[in-house]
Amino acid sequence: MGYSFPEEALEHVLWFLSSDKDRNSVSLVCKSWYEIERWCRRRVFVGNCYAVTPEIVIRRFPEVRALEMKGKPHFADFNLVPEGWGAYVYPWISAMSVAYPWLEEIKLKRMVVTDESLELISKSFKNFRVLVLSSCEGFTTDGLASIAANCSNLRELDLRDSEVEDLSGHWLSHFPDNCTSLVSLNMSCSGSEVSFSALERLVARCPNLRTLRLNRAVPLEKLPNLLRRAPQLEELGTGAYSAEIRSDIYSNLAEAFSFCKQLKGLSGFWDVVPAYLPAMYSVCSGLTSLNLSYATLQCPDLTKLVSQCHSLQRLWVLDYIEDSGLEALSASCKDLQELRVFPSDPFGAEPNVFLTEQGLVSVSEGCPKLQSVLYFCRQMSNAALITIAKNRPNMIRFRLCIIEPQVPDYLTLEPLDTGFGAIVKSCKELRRLSMSGLLTDRVFDYIGTHAKKLEMLSIAFAGDSDLGLHHVLSGCDSLRKLEIRDCPFGDKALLANAAKLETMRSLWMSSCSVSYGACKLLGQKMPRLNVEVIDERGPPDSRPDSCPVEKLYVYRTVGGRRIDMPGYVWTMDEDSTLEFS
Amino acid sequence: METVYENGLNLKATELRLGLPGTDNESQTQTSSPCVKNNNKRSSSEMDTEKQESVSPPPKTQVVGWPPVRSYRKNVLQQQQNNPESDGSGMFVKVSMDGAPYLRKIDLKFYKNYFDLLKALENMFKCNIGVYSEREGYNGSEFVPTYEDKDGDWMLVGDVPWDMFTTSCKRLRIMKGSEAKGLGCNL
Numbered sequence: 055m056g057y058s059f060p061e062e063a064l065e066h067v068l069w070f071l072s073s074d075k076d077r078n079s080v081s082l083v084c085k086s087w088y089e090i091e092r093w094c095r096r097r098v099f100v101g102n103c104y105a106v107t108p109e110i111v112i113r114r115f116p117e118v119r120a121l122e123m124k125g126k127p128h129f130a131d132f133n134l135v136p137e138g139w140g141a142y143v144y145p146w147i148s149a150m151s152v153a154y155p156w157l158e159e160i161k162l163k164r165m166v167v168t169d170e171s172l173e174l175i176s177k178s179f180k181n182f183r184v185l186v187l188s189s190c191e192g193f194t195t196d197g198l199a200s201i202a203a204n205c206s207n208l209r210e211l212d213l214r215d216s217e218v219e220d221l222s223g224h225w226l227s228h229f230p231d232n233c234t235s236l237v238s239l240n241m242s243c244s245g246s247e248v249s250f251s252a253l254e255r256l257v258a259r260c261p262n263l264r265t266l267r268l269n270r271a272v273p274l275e276k277l278p279n280l281l282r283r284a285p286q287l288e289e290l291g292t293g294a295y296s297a298e299i300r301s302d303i304y305s306n307l308a309e310a311f312s313f314c315k316q317l318k319g320l321s322g323f324w325d326v327v328p329a330y331l332p333a334m335y336s337v338c339s340g341l342t343s344l345n346l347s348y349a350t351l352q353c354p355d356l357t358k359l360v361s362q363c364h365s366l367q368r369l370w371v372l373d374y375i376e377d378s379g380l381e382a383l384s385a386s387c388k389d390l391q392e393l394r395v396f397p398s399d400p401f402g403a404e405p406n407v408f409l410t411e412q413g414l415v416s417v418s419e420g421c422p423k424l425q426s427v428l429y430f431c432r433q434m435s436n437a438a439l440i441t442i443a444k445n446r447p448n449m450i451r452f453r454l455c456i457i458e459p460q461v462p463d464y465l466t467l468e469p470l471d472t473g474f475g476a477i478v479k480s481c482k483e484l485r486r487l488s489m490s491g492l493l494t495d496r497v498f499d500y501i502g503t504h505a506k507k508l509e510m511l512s513i514a515f516a517g518d519s520d521l522g523l524h525h526v527l528s529g530c531d532s533l534r535k536l537e538i539r540d541c542p543f544g545d546k547a548l549l550a551n552a553a554k555l556e557t558m559r560s561l562w563m564s565s566c567s568v569s570y571g572a573c574k575l576l577g578q579k580m581p582r583l584n585v586e587v588i589d590e591r592g593p594p595d596s597r598p599d600s601c602p603v604e605k606l607y608v609y610r611t612v613g614g615r616r617i618d619m620p621g622y623v624w625t626m627d628e629d630s631t632l633e634f635s
Numbered sequence: 636m637e638t639v640y641e642n643g644l645n646l647k648a649t650e651l652r653l654g655l656p657g658t659d660n661e662s663q664t665q666t667s668s669p670c671v672k673n674n675n676k677r678s679s680s681e682m683d684t685e686k687q688e689s690v691s692p693p694p695k696t697q698v699v700g701w702p703p704v705r706s707y708r709k710n711v712l713q714q715q716q717n718n719p720e721s722d723g724s725g726m727f728v729k730v731s732m733d734g735a736p737y738l739r740k741i742d743l744k745f746y747k748n749y750f751d752l753l754k755a756l757e758n759m760f761k762c763n764i765g766v767y768s769e770r771e772g773y774n775g776s777e778f779v780p781t782y783e784d785k786d787g788d789w790m791l792v793g794d795v796p797w798d799m800f801t802t803s804c805k806r807l808r809i810m811k812g813s814e815a816k817g818l819g820c821n822l
Contacts, residue, residue: 132700215707243707347708350745400704402758430702457702514701539700 064090074099093117100124101559103141103165104584107613108149119158120184121150125165127562127607128512129537131189134564134605136590138620141165142192144174151178159184166190172197176204183235184210194219195246202228212240214267220246223271227252231259238265242291242322247271250279258283267291270324275303278310285313292322295349299329308333321345328355338362342389345370347396353379353408361386367423368392373409373430380413384420392426393417400430400457411438418445426451433464434491439473443480452477453488459515459540462492469493475500478508485532488512498522502529510535520547527551537562544602545572552580560609564588568606571599576608577626584611585626586619594624726801732760732778732809743801749793756780760809767793772815779815782807791815 068091071077077095081088095115100106100123111118125141127134143165150157157179167190175182182205187193195218201211202225223246229236236256241248250272257263257280266284268277272293281287297303307330311317317337326349341363346356347370356371357379363369366387373395375383383390395413399406411434418424418441425448434456443449463470470491478484478501485507489497493516501508502525509532517523524547526536536558544567555561555576570587573594577585587594588605615625726743739759746752753764765776772791773779780792784803792800792807 129700131705132703133706134700215705396708397702397704399758400702400709402754404754430704455702459698459701514703540698 061086061090065094068094072097096120097159098122102609102611103143103146104613104616105559105609105611108146110612112149112153116153117156118150118154119156120161121146121157121159122161123165124163127537127560128164128535129539129562129564130164134539136588136620136622139588139623140616140618140620142618143167144171147171147174147178151175155179156181158182161186161188162190163188164190166192167197168192169194169197169200173200176200179205181207183207186210186212186214187216188212189215191217195221195223195225195244199225199228202226202233203230206230206233207235208233209235209262210238211236212238212265212267213243214240216243218244220244222246223248224252226256229256231255234259234261236260237262238289239263240265240267240291241269242267244269245271250276254279254283260284261286263287265289265319267321268293270294270322273297274307274330278306281310281314286316287314288316289319289343290314290317290321291345292320292324294325295323295330296325296327297330299327304330304333308336312336315340317341319343319345323349326351328352331355331359335362339364341366343368347372347394350374350398357382363387364389366390370394370396372396372398373407374398375413376408377410377413377416378408380409381416381420384416388421389423390417390421391423393421393424394428395430396428397430397455397457405432411435414438415441415445418442423448425449428453428455430455430457432457433461434470434473435463435465436468436470436473436476437463437465439470440476443473443476447480447482449477449481450483451486452481452484453486453512454490455488456490459490460492461490469496471497471500475504478505483507486510489516490514492516494518495522495525498525502526505529506531508532511537513538513541515540517541517543520544523547524550527554533557534559536560538564538566540565542567545569548572549575552576552583555583555608556580556610558610560607562605562607564605566606567602569600570594570597570603573603573606573626574599578628581628582610582612584609584615587624587626588622589624590622726804728782728804728806730756730759730807730809732762733811733814735760741807743804748797749800753780753792756807756809762809764809767791769794773812776812779810779812780807781810781815 064087068077068080071080077091081091092114093116096118097120098111098115098118100111100121103123103125123143123146125143126139129135130139141164143162151174155178158181160175161184167187172193175185185201185208198218201208226248248269248271253272257266263284264287266280266287267289268291270293274293274295274297277292311334314337317340320334320337320341320343323346328351338359339362342365344360344363344366349372351359352374353376356375360366360369360375360379360383364386367389368391369383369387371394375395395409409431411431414427414429414431415438424446427449434454462468463473471494474489474493474497478487484505487501487505487508487510489512495518498517498521501511508530511526511530511533520543522541523538523543526533527547528551543563548568549572573585573587576583586607587603588607589603591604594601594603615627619625727740728743730739730741741755743752746755749767757764762778763776764778764780765773767773781789782792782800782804783806784790785805789808795803
């Protein structure tokens with residue numbers, strides 16, 4: 055013994071490590087490796103903004119250049135999390151504005167971002183380059199104007215699926231004339247009309263622009279102006295894809311598309327007029343990603359379109375594609391990896407399209423690389439699920455939504471336990487699963503037994519008893535996120551598996567049967583979990599301990615209880631005295 | 636309820652039972668408690684074998700957040716952007732309903748026939764329009780669909796062939812059945 059490995063050499067080696075997992079492993083080797091690693095970590099990912107505080111992150115990693123963070127629970131996407139719940143980014147921005155003057159990237163998902171935060175970002179970080187706000191809210195076009203005006207080196211501004219209050223379209227005009235650094239601009243979520251000439255000039259002066267996602271307000275007849283100025287584009291999101299039927303508009307558009315030889319991804323397509331579809335045919339053979347989930351095209355047009363996209367790897371589409379369109383897809387697109395089929399009429403009582411389980415079965419047969427599925431339909435059978443499982447053991451993400459809750463196998467009227475059981479048994483690398491239809495405790499037994507790589511599970515209107523929940527919590531070794539709604543799961547399984555919850559990022563349970571008393575007990579016994587009861591009926595104390603809570607959100611944390619809770623959220627504390635925020 | 640946590644192991648919970656659902660009374664919720672705001676789709680009384688054999692689906696109530704579709708996707712059908720004028724881009728007409736506070740706009744080009752149109756209107760306004768008959772119009776229906784044609788006359792929806800209707804319809808009005816008498820052919 056007695057050799058010493060120079061720190062500089064180790065640091066040099068660590069420089070090449072980008073994966074968080076690897077860096078975390080390195081930092082566990084010994085104290086000196088921990089020290090060396092923490093000084094050279096540049097990227098931090100915080101999966102739950104309340105799992106840690108800004109102070110703790112800054113203390114451990116003093117030289118961070120990029121932060122990626124997520125806030126609200128996933129079910130917030132479906133309005134299950136009331137307004138004002140939390141996930142405010144401002145405290146983070148405020149702390150980082152002092153600690154990380156060289157911060158370059160901020161990527162946020164499901165967080166509340168105010169104009170104040172955006173302005174602080176734009177003024178605090180001189181080398182700021184990348185802002186991605188995914189499913190965020192709380193800001194207006196004024197905040198965007200600050201970013202545009204002050205971030206002179208901005209490369210990416212991506213507002214995917216966020217809610218922005220449109221005060222004025224002029225925010226885009228705030229990009230200074232000497233800003234030429236844009237690589238990616240996604241403003242598809244914005245409603246207001248931006249100054250087209252400002253947009254045109256911006257696109258023209260950014261030679262590295264690869265991704266441009268327009269909003270609906272950008273008219274189709276003006277699209278060629280942008281395409282001609284950015285023939286190097288790889289990803290394009292059109293605005294509204296409709297215009298008066300005129301041959302000059304058509305030929306202009308077709309010609310502009312033909313110049314874009316690098317296009318790999320297309321999206322947008324609001325208000326599609328089918329007559330204008332052929333204008334984009336010239337790019338189809340090179341497309342790897344196609345998002346038609348806003349395109350209210352009928353089956354024949356959709357079929358014709360996807361049949362030309364032989365290189366397609368990812369397709370998002372409405373159920374207008376029907377079984378026949380999916381069969382054509384399976385014949386034409388042998389590289390398909392991801393398919394998402396969204397419902398055109400989710401609240402209609404009757405089916406409005408000929409889309410059944412057969413469409414998914416066809417694709418599972420014809421597309422050997424299919425590994426990621428999101429499928430909305432109105433009927434399913436165990437036989438179909440078993441076939442899909444047999445065809446695609448390489449499935450990684452499988453999310454099936456049968457629109458009516460608790461619907462059984464339509465052929466046998468049995469629960470869909472065996473079908474989903476086949477999926478988890480066959481697809482050994484399955485990481486994400488969402489289930490629907492009629493399901494008993496049996497399916498959870500299958501999941502606990504076989505789904506050893508499962509990281510995220512979403513359950514709704516399923517199961518019979520606590521045994522179901524117990525199977526999952528005790529069996530799924532890799533489980534990180536569990537979200538449950540409207541299931542008869544109660545206290546027993548939760549309390550018996552309390553320790554499991556510390557190995558997971560979070561657990562969400564709403565409209566289940568977990569009592570207030572059990573929540574208190576859990577909070578008392580597990581100091582490193584935040585056990586938050588969400589209840590809009592008023593203080594849980596005013597009801598008996600046996601009364602079930604409306605919603606429960608449990609997550610591990612080293613940050614202690616949070617201090618920004620709204621009036622309808624209560625933390626179950628160690629000392630079991632409830633503090634109202 | 637036993638303090639299962641103190642014991643660590645709750646053998647009952649870990650017991651693998653393949654018994655039929657509903658045979659274990661301990662796991663049922665306390666639905667008798669007055670404090671339970673039961674927006675559970677399944678109450679404990681439904682946990683029996685009969686439920687599984689029953690063919691009829693559960694009653695259709697509006698369940699929050701189900702199906703899990705994000706709000707910006709929900710409006711795809713209804714929120715067709717205002718594309719007025721020309722024949723290529725759609726036939727948008729305003730739709731009013733007696734008693735409703737605001738109007739809607741639909742694209743007639745989107746529907747293939749009267750059946751689709753009426754179903755869509757019923758969904759949009761949550762009303763009951765009923766069935767058209769040549770002789771009696773919508774006699775007996777709570778709501779009656781009417782339209783203003785190119786000549787400015789108010790007509791009953793369904794009287795003329797579909798294609799003629801889509802080209803002559805300027806706007807739609809869903810009237811209360813009681814006020815619609817006189818539009819049917821045979822009254």
